[in-house]
Amino acid sequence: MKKFKLLLTTILVLFLGTNIFSQNTEFGKSNNGLIYSDTTVKQLKFIVDSLNLKFKVCEFNKTYLSKPQAKAHYISLKGSLANEAKNDIEANIAFDDFIKKYNQTELEKDLVVVKFKYKNYNDEDVVELSSLEFNDKYGHEFNFYEDLEKYDQSVKGQWVFDHYEKSEYSEESIYAFYFTEDFRQQPIPEHYERMIQYSDCMVDTTAHIFYERAKKGGVRFSNKKSAKSKKFIDYINKATKKPEFKSKYTEKKYEKFLKKRELWDSLRLKRVDSLKAIDKKIDTLLEEAVKEVLEKGGSNDEFEEYVALYYSPKTALELKRNRIVVGGCSQDNSPRIHAVNIAKLAAETINWEIFLRSHLDIMNDRFDRVSDGSYAWGKRKTYIKELEVLDINVLDLLLGISLRIENPSENHYYGSIGRIGRALSETEKANEIEAKMLEMIADNQLDDYNRILMYYLFLNYNHNLENEEKQTVNKEKLTAAVNKLPEYLATKIVEE
Secondary structure, rough: HHHHHHHHHHHHHHHHHHHHHOOOOOOOOOOOOOOOOOOHHHHHHHHHHHHHHHHHHHHOOOOOOOOOOEEEEEEEEEOHHHHHHHHHHHOOOOOOHHHHHOOOOOOOEEEEEEEEEOOOOOEEEEEEEEEEEEOOOOOEEEEEEOOOOHHHHHOOOOOEEEEEEEEEEEEEEEEEEEEEEEOOEEEEOOOHHHHHHHHHHHHHOOOOOOOOOOEOOOOOOOOOOHHHHHHHHHHHHHHOOOOOOOOOOHHHHHHHHHHHHHHHHHHHHHHHHHHHOOOOOHHHHHHHHHHHHHHHHOOOOHHHHHHHOEEEEHHHHHHHHOOEOOOOOOOOOOOHEEEEEEEHHHHHHOOOHHHHHHHHHHHOOOOOEOOOOOHHHEEEEEHHHHHHHOOOHHHHHHHHHHOOOOOOOOOOOOOOHHHHHHHHOOOHHHHHHHHHHHHHHHHHOEEEEEEHHHHHHHHHHOOOOHHHHHHHHHHHHHHHHHHOOOHHHHHHOOOO
């Protein structure tokens, strides 16, 4: 066990690199308790003030529409009758006749099915029909890749299905939706439209954090360093006398090495500052390395830190936007560190568009990872206070990116219901936020899909509150709002 512990310590140090020496919390914080300094906050507030004024005088002519939705029954049938049932469904058997004939069918009635259209990873057009999920019951989903235009036509009284042949692992089976009405859309009520418009005003829909040429990297990738950036880093490490572990491994020796490395890292930048005043080769090597990396790539966090401090924050931001960091596992926080560094540099260089998108990615934990276990989610904070201190209308921003619509602006930012619910639990305007979510759940002018999304948003919000008494009171308020939902929705929630 002791040997395993030593091996694990070694792996973690090699895996995390220098971050182990510089990150006592997820990102570290400024004197103001935020991840951004007072100077940065002041600069960003000036931009937010301008955007808020701009939004007040803007006239919006666009009407946002809900996602297409329809009610349907769901059936599943396994065993020897599945093929006969398939033939009947293809012949468009009446629903009641089907249930009478196949009385062993598993049935769920009056589900809300939402239609989505998108391109998958293979750039194929897809129509996805998904039912809303409730309690511990998962929704049901059908994906189609051919004859997609027929799903824009009437579906009332029609079936859609998936059929699976018998295999050595499973019985023959069939799963289907039977639609009791056509898909319909409705306008988003004007006061909620303004939330979507506000989010588009704040989160520039023309901006992208990463360039098209950006390459993926991380611990699971081959991260080739630029020769000249390596030469620069090696020179700095030698000049600052970076400790290297060259002894035969023992726990005592390695602990001693870690203390030396931590001390070196704490003094590193002060030493570089002093060296730069007397050693002009540092500037020469850095300039040559920057030129090569801009042309050929091969950057990393370590090099970009020096670029930001001793060459140009703007150039450092360019380098970061040219590489996408992919997490190697659940515990690898390098994608989030990369994002917060982008946000800080964007703020420092007054690049609001990149700043806010990057901060929202941190809040929503929107990063690629090779694997991601739920046990690691709790450590990833949301940082809503950093937005509130900027005088952003956080309620409208976060609800605006939580609503789902059929005709968003291109590159509209959508938030994660789970992560935003957690963020809202830390807001300074809890009463206002709670009232608005409950209002939206109860509002019969809002479409079913968005009302249920607000229900789950409130659940996530309430789950993350630390005050148990407040949680209890909120559950009662939520029940009152749920009772104003249509019966086919409310009854499914009340079953919980």
